[in-house]
Structures are given as C-alpha cells and as structure tokens.
Amino acid sequence: MSTLVLERKPQREEEARRRFVVQEHHARQLHWDFRLELDGVLKSWAVPKEPPLRPNVRRLAVEVEDHPLSYIDFEGIIAEGQYGAGTVKIWDRGTYVMEDRKPEKMVFFLNGEKMRGGYVLLRFKEEGQWLLFKRKD
Ligand code: MN
Secondary structure (H helix, E strand, C coil): CCCCCCCCCCHHHHHHEEEEEEEEEECCCEEEEEEEEECCEEEEEEECCCCCCCCCCEEEEEEEEEECHHHHHCCEEECCCCCCCEEEEEEEEEEEEEEEEECCEEEEEEEECCCEEEEEEEECCCCCEEEEEECCC
16 A cells, blocks of 8 residues: 655745746847846846856846746847847746845855856945856855
C-alpha cells in the first residue's frame, strides 16, 4: 500500500519567489527594461547598456513607471507614434528572491537564463537613478 505524500513548499518561500524579466527595447535609443514583480506590479528600470552578467560591471538603471504584471510576457512591436515605439524582445526572464529591501537599496538573487546570482540595485542621491550590479559571491 502506498502513501500519497503531498509535497508543498512553505508558503513564505512561495511568496518570496517572484518573476522578473528583461526586455531588450529597440526604441529611439536601445535600452534594456529590467522589471521585477513587486507589490502587484512590475517595478521597472531602463538600463541604457546591456545588464551586467558578471561582477565589477556597474550599470545605470533609471527608474521608470510601473508596468502591469501582464506586460511580463510582452514581445512585439510598439507602433510608431506611441510611447516607446519600436521592437521589444525578451532578453532574459526567470524568478528572483528579494533578500533585502530598503528605499535606497535592494538586494536580490536572480534565477534567470543569463542573469544568475546575487544582484544589487543601489539608488544614487538623485531621485530615480540607480546602479545595477552583480555581487561578487
Ligand atoms: Mn523601454
């Protein structure tokens, strides 16, 4: 006689694991939109250069408006004349775990195809300007 064992992750762990996406956006200026599922929206930053895949590379990340969660899978063409007109394709995606969150600093662990490991978003003095970099661990 077999026993059915229902395996279930602890609730807190499930809540802690959220999605992220990086969309390569060929708009007037090429940039990468880095988006974290957080507080029921996609918190978003525009990164003018390719996001870092190894430590010791710091990238400017400019806070932009929140996007709805449904945007996480978006790939395609934003029509001419609309905000952000150009081509969007998913550059990376996966899940992440927030390890520490303060108004001026977020520390998280990314489980993406490209971005894997510990990362930090650190806000400058200036409003809306952050640095994105990979931790050395
Ligand atoms: Mn964009």
